[in-house]
Amino acid sequence: MSYNITLIPGDGIGPEVINAAKLVLENCGIGFNWDVVEAGENAIKKYGTPLPQNVIDSINKNKIALKGPVTTPIGTGFKSVNVTLRQIFDLYANVRPVKTFKGIPSRFEDVDLIIVRENSEDLYKGIEHMIGDDAAESIKIITRKASERIADFAFKLSVNEKRKKVTSVHKANIMKCTDGLFINCTRKIAQNYPEIEYEEMIVDAMSMKLVLSPEKYDVLVMPNLYGDILSDLAAGLVGGLGMVPGANIGLDAAIFEPVHGSAPDIAGKNKANPTAAILSAVMMLKYIGEFSAATKIENALRIVLENAKYRTFDLGGNTKTSEFAQAVVENMK
Numbered sequence: 001m002s003y004n005i006t007l008i009p010g011d012g013i014g015p016e017v018i019n020a021a022k023l024v025l026e027n028c029g030i031g032f033n034w035d036v037v038e039a040g041e042n043a044i045k046k047y048g049t050p051l052p053q054n055v056i057d058s059i060n061k062n063k064i065a066l067k068g069p070v071t072t073p074i075g076t077g078f079k080s081v082n083v084t085l086r087q088i089f090d091l092y093a094n095v096r097p098v099k100t101f102k103g104i105p106s107r108f109e110d111v112d113l114i115i116v117r118e119n120s121e122d123l124y125k126g127i128e129h130m131i132g133d134d135a136a137e138s139i140k141i142i143t144r145k146a147s148e149r150i151a152d153f154a155f156k157l158s159v160n161e162k163r164k165k166v167t168s169v170h171k172a173n174i175m176k177c178t179d180g181l182f183i184n185c186t187r188k189i190a191q192n193y194p195e196i197e198y199e200e201m202i203v204d205a206m207s208m209k210l211v212l213s214p215e216k217y218d219v220l221v222m223p224n225l226y227g228d229i230l231s232d233l234a235a236g237l238v239g240g241l242g243m244v245p246g247a248n249i250g251l252d253a254a255i256f257e258p259v260h261g262s263a264p265d266i267a268g269k270n271k272a273n274p275t276a277a278i279l280s281a282v283m284m285l286k287y288i289g290e291f292s293a294a295t296k297i298e299n300a301l302r303i304v305l306e307n308a309k310y311r312t313f314d315l316g317g318n319t320k321t322s323e324f325a326q327a328v329v330e331n332m333k
């Protein structure tokens with residue numbers, strides 16, 4: 001059996017890390033038909049838009065995409081590609097597992113948490129405008145429907161992954177209506193899952209606790225903006241942005257992509273850490289039910305990460321992106 005997958009290399013380090021993930025996937029024993037399409041800054045030059053229709057058509061057809069980061073054009077009037085894709089395909093759940101790998105230089109040894117970020121609303125609806133020249137307004141949208149479904153997603157995920165606790169992250173002490181509604185919804189859904197412990201945490205305190213004792217947390221569910229910020233924070237607990245994968249999941253389609261951006265500061269140098277992209281590919285394999293191929297890649301990746309010989313620059317070494325991917329492939333044989 002082979003799978004039709006939409007492949008979006010993206011901008012900056014995107015093509016480098018996505019190529020690494022593609023190489024690993026092509027050696028895991030499963031067939032893939034790649035539909036390679038362009039989105040982002042490069043697409044603007046060629047198509048006049050960062051999100052050409054053929055990208056949307058391709059995802060519509062294949063339902064699954066592996067995507068590199070794209071540079072968000074600022075001041076061009078174009079909407080964010082990521083936000084638009086998430087809205088078009090109603091990819092309401094953004095899942096970001098943050099896990100320590102043995103041997104990786106980081107402050108903690110046993111971080112193993114999953115950030116479940118509501119992906120469709122909050123301030124990311126992008127409803128904002130200027131009020132004259134000297135003020136601006138942005139509207140935060142929180143709905144019962146989106147909050148209950150993300151809460152249910154987080155609890156179902158906890159059951160499936162044999163997790164013990166869900167922490168609902170909010171700022172309802174200040175935003176009594178919006179975040180108040182969000183925690184009311186997570187609290188309600190929690191009652192359907194008595195076997196999973198449930199707690200609530202205000203987002204500023206959560207930031208402090210994650211930095212102090214991340215091993216105490218398991219599954220974290222939160223509105224869009226907090227999820228964006230805390231997932232980068234959490235990446236810093238396990239070696240950096242090069243280590244954390246992500247999945248945008250809807251009822252009908254899913255897009256897998258690393259948490260990091262296009263990293264223009266290191267682009268084109270073959271030095272980005274492709275671990276996040278490779279782990280995103282692993283998440284994709286699990287999503288399509290190819291568990292043994294997923295485990296094969298994970299095991300090979302673990303061996304390579306444990307070997308101090310193969311460290312990309314962000315982890316203190318000088319292994320190239322392509323060398324790292326090749327080492328993972330060698331360890332899959």
Ligand code: NAI
Pocket residue numbers: 013017068069070071072073082241242243257258259260261262263264265266271272273274276314
């Ligand atoms: P960034 O995530 O691209 O980079 C932040 C820092 O982390 C940089 O120092 C970078 O070199 C480092 N870094 C990131 N990924 C790395 C990797 N794989 N290996 C080693 N080091 C890595 O965030 P930044 O600079 O704020 O954003 C750059 C552009 O990316 C912006 O246009 C932003 O909008 C876009 N972006 C796109 C995303 C996406 O398409 N999913 C997600 C986040 C940002």
Ligand code: MG
Pocket residue numbers: 228229232259
């Ligand atoms: Mg982000």
